[in-house]
Each structure stands twice: as structure tokens, then as C-alpha cells.
Amino acid sequence: MTRLRVIIWEMEKIVSLQKSALKEISAAKDLDELEGLRRKYFSKKSGELAKIIKDLPKLEPEKRREVGQLVNQAKVEVEKALEEKSSQLSAPSSQLDWLDITAPGIPTPEGHLHLITQAIREISGIFERIGFVRRRYPEVETDWYTFEGLNMPKNHPARDEWETFFITDNIVLTPHTSSGQLREMERGQLPIRMINISRCARRQSDISHVPIHYEFEGLLIDKNVSISHLKGVLTHFAQEFFGPERKIRLRPYDFRFTEPSFEIDVICHLCQGKGCRFCESGWTELGGAGMVHPKVLENGGIDPKEYSGFAFGWGVERTYLMKSNVNIPDIRLIYKNDIRFLKQF
Numbered sequence: 001m002t003r004l005r006v007i008i009w010e011m012e013k014i015v016s017l018q019k020s021a022l023k024e025i026s027a028a029k030d031l032d033e034l035e036g037l038r039r040k041y042f043s044k045k046s047g048e049l050a051k052i053i054k055d056l057p058k059l060e061p062e063k064r065r066e067v068g069q070l071v072n073q074a075k076v077e078v079e080k081a082l083e084e085k086s087s088q089l090s091a092p093s094s095q096l097d098w099l100d101i102t103a104p105g106i107p108t109p110e111g112h113l114h115l116i117t118q119a120i121r122e123i124s125g126i127f128e129r130i131g132f133v134r135r136r137y138p139e140v141e142t143d144w145y146t147f148e149g150l151n152m153p154k155n156h157p158a159r160d161e162w163e164t165f166f167i168t169d170n171i172v173l174t175p176h177t178s179s180g181q182l183r184e185m186e187r188g189q190l191p192i193r194m195i196n197i198s199r200c201a202r203r204q205s206d207i208s209h210v211p212i213h214y215e216f217e218g219l220l221i222d223k224n225v226s227i228s229h230l231k232g233v234l235t236h237f238a239q240e241f242f243g244p245e246r247k248i249r250l251r252p253y254d255f256r257f258t259e260p261s262f263e264i265d266v267i268c269h270l271c272q273g274k275g276c277r278f279c280e281s282g283w284t285e286l287g288g289a290g291m292v293h294p295k296v297l298e299n300g301g302i303d304p305k306e307y308s309g310f311a312f313g314w315g316v317e318r319t320y321l322m323k324s325n326v327n328i329p330d331i332r333l334i335y336k337n338d339i340r341f342l343k344q345f
């Protein structure tokens with residue numbers, strides 16, 4: 001063969017090798033077959049393209065350049081095709097291969113009501129079932145509804161107990177829900193069965209107090225209302241909220257807006273009244289109550305000779321913490337809004 005014919009022969013061989021390699025690669029059905037093709041063209045010993053590359057140095061320089069260029073180009077093309085086919089064969093072939101309709105789903109994270117909202121709903125529910133109606137009265141209130149109208153004239157020392165935020169001499173941030181009593185009486189609709197649940201503010205912050213907290217206030221006014229009615233309503237609440245075994249007792253106390261006045265204790269859930277380190281006496285204090293003072297009835301436009309009534313009220317947070325299955329060491333945790341804490345309830 002002449003030199004020129006040898007070159008043409010070499011070049012034709014390379015072109016046809018590249019062509020058949022690309023055809024075979026595209027037809028390959030799996031990775032094993034593809035690996036066989038890689039060996040067929042590139043194995044060091046017998047690979048068809050590898051052999052030509054290996055023999056390049058034996059060619060004369062000008063022939064080497066032309067053949068070398070062509071074979072290198074073929075090598076790049078075939079390697080690229082091998083690469084593409086390999087990733088195509090490793091990838092999932094269709095949607096149905098990876099879709100397992102029996103695998104469990106990923107649950108959507110679910111929130112819940114804040115524990116104080118839950119407590120408020122539970123408390124209103126208990127009173128609504130015996131005919132009380134939920135009300136909300138202003139969180140910023142005048143001195144009259146907060147103190148004076150409730151039989152605590154200006155400069156009376158009893159006011160000190162409420163640790164009040166004064167906006168002006170006459171305007172306060174409501175320190176107790178009792179400020180709703182006169183507003184309810186002024187509506188002029190008798191008899192009254194109200195449960196006022198609202199935000200209250202006091203200058204206190206420690207493990208059992210927060211400056212803004214929720215209180216609830218019950219007020220019942222009708223003809224011939226007596227202390228036994230009060231005790232019946234409070235027993236109903238304690239047993240519904242804390243559990244049927246939780247008894248209550250009334251202990252004489254002094255409030256300016258009720259007469260007689262009581263503090264309500266509920267039997268300790270740890271010792272069932274025997275007395276333990278937590279309660280000492282077998283009882284834990286729940287809140288205050290009493291028969292509405294005749295002067296307060298008069299201030300609300302109600303004739304105390306015809307009507308009588310009782311009121312009770314205390315903090316929602318505190319009541320919730322007294323549930324036997326709740327163990328929160330610091331009341332302020334409730335309002336820190338740490339999701340890890342709130343998730344537990």
C-alpha cells in the first residue's frame with residue numbers, strides 16, 4: 001500500500017469504529033453491557049481504540065499527527081457517550097419504580113391552642129353548662145369600677161393588695177376581673193349569671209406571678225341567693241376541673257366588696273387531705289369569694305333588700321397549674337412561648 005492509502009485506511013477504520021461504538025452504546029440495556037463496551041474499545045490490552053492510540057508512536061510524524069487528531073476526537077466522543085448512557089441507566093427509569101404507595105406518609109406538623117386558651121375554654125365551658133354567660137370587660141378601667149364602686153374608697157389600705165399600674169390618678173390597667181361586676185349590674189338585666197374572663201395587670205413577676213395574667217370572675221345575683229348556692233357552684237367547678245374526688249372548703253376572709261368573704265381551698269391532690277410537704281395542711285388555696293356587699297349592689301343600681309348574690313374569682317394560670325397532671329415549676333414559662341415547652345400540652 002502507498003503511504004497515502006495507509007493513512008486513508010487508518011482514518012476510515014477510526015471513523016467506522018467510532019460509529020459502531022456510538023451505536024452499540026446507545027443500544028446498551030444495562031450497566032454490565034456498557035462496561036463490556038468500555039472494555040471492547042478502551043481496555044489497555046485489546047481495546048480497539050486503545051490499540052490505535054498505543055500504535056501512534058510507530059507511525060511517521062506527519063501521519064501520526066492526522067491519525068492522532070482523529071483518534072483522540074473519537075476517544076472523546078465515545079467516552080462522552082459512555083458517560084451519558086451510564087448516568088441514564090443508573091437513574092430511575094420511570095416514576096413508578098420509586099413510587100411506593102404503601103410507604104407511610106410524612107405527617108404535617110400540627111399546632112394546638114395555647115395552654116391558657118385551652119384552660120379559658122375549659123373554665124368557661126364548666127360555668128356555661130350551669131347557666132353562666134361569658135363576658136369581657138375593659139382591660140383599662142376607671143378607678144370607680146376598679147376600687148371605689150367596690151367599696152374601696154381612695155386611700156383605703158385594701159387597695160395596696162392589688163399592686164396596680166396607674167395610668168393617671170383615675171385610670172388603671174385592670175388589676176382584677178371584679179371590675180366587671182358593676183358594669184354587669186349596670187346592664188340592668190336581672191337575674192345575673194356572668195363569668196368574666198379577662199386580662200389583668202399587676203406589678204408582680206416571680207415564679208408564681210406574671211405582670212399580665214388572666215382572671216375569671218363569677219357573679220350570680222338573684223332573689224334568695226345564699227352561701228350554700230355559692231358552695232354548690234364552687235364544688236361543681238372544682239370537681240369538673242380538677243376531678244370528682246377534689247373537695248373544697250370555705251375559710252372566712254376579708255374582702256371589701258363581699259360580706260361575708262371567704263377564701264376557697266381545694267383538697268391537695270398529692271396527699272388527698274392528709275397533709276404533705278407541699279400543702280402542709282392537706283388543702284391548697286384556690287381563690288377568693290363571698291356574698292356581694294349590699295353597698296356594691298346599691299352602686300350597681302340593685303336593691304339589696306330584694307336581691308342578693310355571690311361573686312368569686314382568681315387567676316386562670318394558677319388554677320391550671322393546680323391540675324394534678326400539670327407540673328410547671330415557674331408560671332412565667334407559660335408566656336415564654338418556647339415551642340418545645342408548649343408542645344407538651
Ligand SMILES: [Zn+2]
Nearest residue numbers: 268271276279
Ligand atoms: Zn398535700
